[in-house]
Amino acid sequence: MSSAIVARLRQHWPVVLLATLLAAGLAAPLATGVATTGFFLEVLLGGLMAGVLYSLVALGFVLIYKASGVFNFAQGAMVLFAALATARLAEHMPLALAAALALLLMIGFAVIVERLVLRPLVNQSAVALLMATLGISTFLEGFGQAVWGNDIYRIDLGLPKEPMIVGAQRFAGGILISREDLAAAIVVGALVLVLGLFFQKTATGRALRAVADDHLAAQAIGIPLNRIWVIVWSVAGFVALIAGLVWGSKLGVQFSLSQVALKGLPVAILGGLTSVPGAILGGLIIGVGEKFAEVFLGQALARWFHLEGGGIEQWFAYVLVLAFLLVRPEGLFGERHIDRV
Amino acid sequence: MNATSTASDASGALMLYRENGQFKTSYAADQQLLPIAQDRWFMVALIAFCFFAVPLIASDYVLRALVIPFLILTIAAIGLNILVGYCGQISLGSAGFMGVGAYVAYNLTVRVPQLNFLVVLLLSGGSAALVGIAFGTPSLRIKGLYLAVATLAAQFFLDWAFARLPWFTADSPSGSVSTNPIELLGWRVERPVDKYLLVLGLLCLLTLAGKNLSRSHIGRSWMATRDMDVAAEVIGVRPIVAKLSAFAVSSFYAGVAGALWGFIHLGSWEPAAFSVTMSLNLLFMIIIGGLGSMVGSFFGAAFFVLLPLLLNRIPGMLGIDLSTAMKSHMEAMIFGGLIVIFLAIEPHGLARLWAIGKEKLRIWPFPH
Numbered sequence: 172m173s174s175a176i177v178a179r180l181r182q183h184w185p186v187v188l189l190a191t192l193l194a195a196g197l198a199a200p201l202a203t204g205v206a207t208t209g210f211f212l213e214v215l216l217g218g219l220m221a222g223v224l225y226s227l228v229a230l231g232f233v234l235i236y237k238a239s240g241v242f243n244f245a246q247g248a249m250v251l252f253a254a255l256a257t258a259r260l261a262e263h264m265p266l267a268l269a270a271a272l273a274l275l276l277m278i279g280f281a282v283i284v285e286r287l288v289l290r291p292l293v294n295q296s297a298v299a300l301l302m303a304t305l306g307i308s309t310f311l312e313g314f315g316q317a318v319w320g321n322d323i324y325r326i327d328l329g330l331p332k333e334p335m336i337v338g339a340q341r342f343a344g345g346i347l348i349s350r351e352d353l354a355a356a357i358v359v360g361a362l363v364l365v366l367g368l369f370f371q372k373t374a375t376g377r378a379l380r381a382v383a384d385d386h387l388a389a390q391a392i393g394i395p396l397n398r399i400w401v402i403v404w405s406v407a408g409f410v411a412l413i414a415g416l417v418w419g420s421k422l423g424v425q426f427s428l429s430q431v432a433l434k435g436l437p438v439a440i441l442g443g444l445t446s447v448p449g450a451i452l453g454g455l456i457i458g459v460g461e462k463f464a465e466v467f468l469g470q471a472l473a474r475w476f477h478l479e480g481g482g483i484e485q486w487f488a489y490v491l492v493l494a495f496l497l498v499r500p501e502g503l504f505g506e507r508h509i510d511r512v
Numbered sequence: 513m514n515a516t517s518t519a520s521d522a523s524g525a526l527m528l529y530r531e532n533g534q535f536k537t538s539y540a541a542d543q544q545l546l547p548i549a550q551d552r553w554f555m556v557a558l559i560a561f562c563f564f565a566v567p568l569i570a571s572d573y574v575l576r577a578l579v580i581p582f583l584i585l586t587i588a589a590i591g592l593n594i595l596v597g598y599c600g601q602i603s604l605g606s607a608g609f610m611g612v613g614a615y616v617a618y619n620l621t622v623r624v625p626q627l628n629f630l631v632v633l634l635l636s637g638g639s640a641a642l643v644g645i646a647f648g649t650p651s652l653r654i655k656g657l658y659l660a661v662a663t664l665a666a667q668f669f670l671d672w673a674f675a676r677l678p679w680f681t682a683d684s685p686s687g688s689v690s691t692n693p694i695e696l697l698g699w700r701v702e703r704p705v706d707k708y709l710l711v712l713g714l715l716c717l718l719t720l721a722g723k724n725l726s727r728s729h730i731g732r733s734w735m736a737t738r739d740m741d742v743a744a745e746v747i748g749v750r751p752i753v754a755k756l757s758a759f760a761v762s763s764f765y766a767g768v769a770g771a772l773w774g775f776i777h778l779g780s781w782e783p784a785a786f787s788v789t790m791s792l793n794l795l796f797m798i799i800i801g802g803l804g805s806m807v808g809s810f811f812g813a814a815f816f817v818l819l820p821l822l823l824n825r826i827p828g829m830l831g832i833d834l835s836t837a838m839k840s841h842m843e844a845m846i847f848g849g850l851i852v853i854f855l856a857i858e859p860h861g862l863a864r865l866w867a868i869g870k871e872k873l874r875i876w877p878f879p880h
Contacts, residue, residue, distance in 0.1 A: 242657045291856035297656055298602050302799055303855045305792065310848025317841035433664070433788075440661045485672045489665030493650060496662065500654045 189498050193460070200467045213346045214466050215459060220352035222458020223359045224417060228435030229442060229450040230363070231410040236444050237383040238403035239289065241300045245308035247432020249408055251424075252315040253277055254415030258324035258424040266328070270412065277408025278401075280311075285400045312429055324424040326416060355417045362413055363451060366406070370447075379403060383445070437492040443505025453503060457488045529873050545723065562712055567705045575704040582817045583711045584772045589797045589809035590722050591765025596795070597804035598726055599758035600738025601651050605663035606766050606794050608670035611786030612640040613767025614774035615680045618689050621775075622682045629694045629701075629775075633714070633768050640767025641760040643670075648759030652752055655741070667788050674783040690780030707776045714772070718765060723806050725761065734758050735804075796847060800854055802863025811862035819843065 180187050201211050228246060235243040253273050260269035288303055295303075334349045370376040381389040382399045390396050415424070418431055438457050442449025464487040472483065501507050529550050536542045546552045570579060592606045617636040620627055647666035651659050674680050681689050693702040694710075701710050725731050733754040736744035745751050774781050793816065801812020823843055827834045834842070858864055872879070 242660075288852050288856070295855070295859070298600075299855055299859060301602070301657060301660065302795070303852050305795065306848045306851030306855070308848065309792075309796075309844050309851070313841040313844025313846075313848060317838060317845065321837050321841070436661055436664065440658060444657070482672060482676055486665065486668035489661065489668050493662050493665045496654045496658055497650055500658065502658075 186498055189495065193456075196468075197459075197463065200463070209346055213348075214462050216346065216348060217352075218459035218462030219455055220349065220356055220458070221462060222455040223356040223451075224352075224414075224421075224454075225434055225438045225458055226451045226454025227359050227362070227410065227414045227417065228432055229438035229454055230366070230447065231407045231414065232435060232439035233442065233444060233447055233450045234366075234403055234407045234410065236439070238379050239382075239400050240297060240386075241289070241304060242297065242444075243407065244301060244304040244432075245311055246407065246411060246435060247429040248308040248311035248315070249277065249280070249411035250415045250418065250432060251426065251429040252280070252311050252415075253408065253412040254326065254419040254424045254428055255315050255319040255324065257412070257416060258326050258419060259319045261326065266326070270416065274409060274412055277412055278405045281401050281404030281408055284404055285397060289400050290397065308429075312426070316426065321426065324419075326419040326424055328416060328420045351421060355421070358413065358417060362410070363447070366410075366447065369406075375402060434488060437488045441492045441495055441502055443502030445506055446502075446504035449502060449504035457491065460491050461487050529870075529876075531874070559716065563709070567708065570708075572704045575708045578817055578821070580704065580707055580711055581777055582813050583708075583715050584769050584777055585794070585797065585813040585816060586810050587715055587718055587772065588766055588769035588794055589801065589813050590719065590806060591762045591769060592794045593798045593801075593803065593805070593809045594722060594726070594734070594765065595758050595762035597798055597802075597808070598731060598738060599734040599755065599762075600741075601648070601755060601758060602656065602660045603663040603762070604660050604788065604791050604795065605647065605666035605670070606762070607770075607786045607788065607790035608667040609640045609644050609763040609766035610770030610773060610790065611670055611674055611783075612643045612763075613637060613770030614781070614786065615674060615689075616640070616767070617771035617775060618691060619680070619682060621691065629696050633771055636771040637764040637767040640770065641764040644759045644763025644766070645756050648756055648763075651755045651759065664788070667791055671783065671787060674786065688780060688782040689774075691775050694775060701776075711772055711776060714768070718768065719806060722761075722765070726806070730754075730757055738804075796851060798861075799851055800861055802861030802866075803859075805860070805863035807866060808861050808863030811866065815862065819846065 200214075201208070228250065231246040231249070232243055235241055235246075253276075256273040256276050257266070257269045260272050263269075264272075284307065288307060292300060292303055334347050336347055368376075370380060378389070378394045378399055379402065381392075381394055382396065386396060389399075414431075415428065418428055422428065434457075438453045439450055440453075441457060442451070442453030461484045465484045468487075469483050496502070529548075531548045531550075534547075534549055536547070541547075546555060566579070588606065588610060591609075592603065595601050595603050595606075613636040616639045617632050620632045620635060621629075643666075647663065650662040654662060675687055681687055693700060695701070696710070699706070701707055726734070733744070733749045734757075736747070736749050737751060737754045737758075741751060744754070770786065774785070778785060797812030797816045798809060799812070800815055801810070802808025820839075820843055823839055823846070827839075854861055
C-alpha cells in the first residue's frame, strides 16, 4: 500500500515539488522568525479574505466558460458596468431598487450579447471568441462610462468599516480583521451555496450542466442552446453585480474596477476554468500567496536587490499560475485534454 | 492614407489590371513576391511616392502626429501578426516586449554613447527576442487561452521590472527617461522629415523580411502549427523550433518598434507607456487589419491612428460638442463594436476586403 503511494508520488514529482515549494514559502516567515505567530495569522487571514473576493470574479469566468466555451474577457467590464449602474441609480432611489434595476440591465446585456455576438460567432475557434469578448469589454467600458460618467462614485452597503481585533489575550496585539472583508466573505460563501443549489437541483441548472458537458448532445435532446446562453450570461451578470457591489464599496466605483478582473483571470485558470470549487480554491491560494509575497517576499527582495519598494503583487499571481500550469497544464480541477489529429 | 490613394490609382487603371500575356518561364519568376507586373509597378510607384513625394507634401504636424506613429505601430503589428496570425500563439504581452526594446536601447545609448543607432536597434530587438523566447517557452506546454494568461504574466512582470528595477531607467529618480536626438553616421535625425525617412526605411526592410520569412520554410511551419499543432508535429514540424522562432521573430519586431516608439515618437517616456493597454491595442490592430497578413498590419495600424482623428473631426462637423472624456469613451465603443463586427462578418479583416477588391478588379467587367 505505502509503496503504491510512493510510486504515485514519484510519478507526479513536479506536483510534489511545487506543493513542497509552496508549503515552504508559506512556512518560511514563521520558521525564520521574520513574523510572530499573531502577525503570521493576520497576514494569512487577510490573504484568505482577499482571495474570496478574487474567487468572486473568477466565478463569473468559470460560469460562462463552462456553459458556452467562451473565455469571457469582458467579465471585468461587466463588474464595472454593474457597479457604475448601481452607484448612479442609487443616487435617486434606495440601494436595493438600484441593484435590482442594474440586474435587469445585466440581463438585457446578456440578451444582446447572445443575439449580436454569440449567435453569429458560433463554431468559431476559442481564440476568436476570446477576441470578441475583448471587443465587448472595450465597448462596455466605453459605453458604461459614457452613460454613467467617469468619476469615482460611492456605494454604501452599510457594512461596518472599523476592523475588529480577536485573540488579544493569546497573541501580543491580537489579530486585526477587517469586518468589511469578513462580511464580503460571508456574502460570497452564500452566493456559492446558492449557485451550487441552482446548478445541482433546478431543471435549468441541469440543462446548463448538460450544455457544458456536450452542447451537441444537449441540443439533440431538446435543450434550447440560445436560451441557455442568455441564462448563463445573466447569471454571470448577477455574479458581476455582486462583485461590483463588494469591490465598489471597498475601493469606490471607478474605472480601475474593471482591472480587478485581470486578477480573476489567473484565479480561474489556476482552478481549471471549468470547476466552481476550483475557482474558490484558486482564489484562496492566490489571495494568500499574493499577501505573503507582498508582505514577506517583497521585503526580502527589496533588501537583497535594493529595489524601490515592493509592488510584486502586480505580477505574483500570474507568475504563480504560470509555474503551476507548467506542472499541470489543465489547472487544479480542470478536465485533462487529450489532443487528437 | 496609403490605402485610399492606392484604391483610386487602381480604379483609374481598371481595365489594365490583367495578367494575361504574362507568362512565367522560370521557377524564380513563378515564385517572386509580386507575380503580376501591374502589382510590381504599383509597388515601385508607392515606395517612390513615400520616399520622395510625402516628405515634400506632408506638413510637420502630419508627419509627427500621424505618419510616424503609423509606421512604428505597423512594425509592432507585423511582429504580433507573425506570432498570432501566422503561428496562432495568442499574446497579450507584446507591449512588454516593446518596452524591453525601448529600455535596452535607452541603456545602450546612455552607457555606450558612441554606438551606432542601427546597432542599438539590432541589439534591442535581439534582447527583446531573448526575453520573448524566455516567456514563450510555456507555449510548448500550454495552449490557447492558458497561453494568453502566461503572456499576461510577461506583460505584468515586465511592467513591474521597468518601474522598480533602477537599472532599466539608469537610476533616474522619477522613473521616466528622456532621450537625445539620434545621430546616424553624421545624419542628425531631428526634424520630422528625417525621422520619417529613417522609420520608413526600417519599415520597408522589416516588411520585406517578414513577408519572405512567412513564405519560406519557417513560415510554413508556423502556419502548420497554427492550423493544428498536433498534426504539424506528426508530419515533422518540430513544435519547439516553430513556436520559439515565432516568439523570437515577433519579439524582435516588437523590440525594434519599441525602441523607435521611445526614441522617435515619444522622446521621453514613463514605464506606463508600455502597459497592457498598448498590448490590447496592438491585438485590435491585427484583428481589424487581418490576422495572418502583412498588408493587414498596415491597414490595422492606419485604422488605429486615423480613427481618433476622425472622431475628433466628425462631431465638430455635425455641430455636436463632445468632451474629451466622451470622445475617448466613444472611441472605445467604436473599437469594441468594430472588433465584434469584423470577427462576425469578416474574420480576416480589412486585408481580406482588399484581396476581394483586387480579385473583383481582375475580372472586371465580366465577373465569370
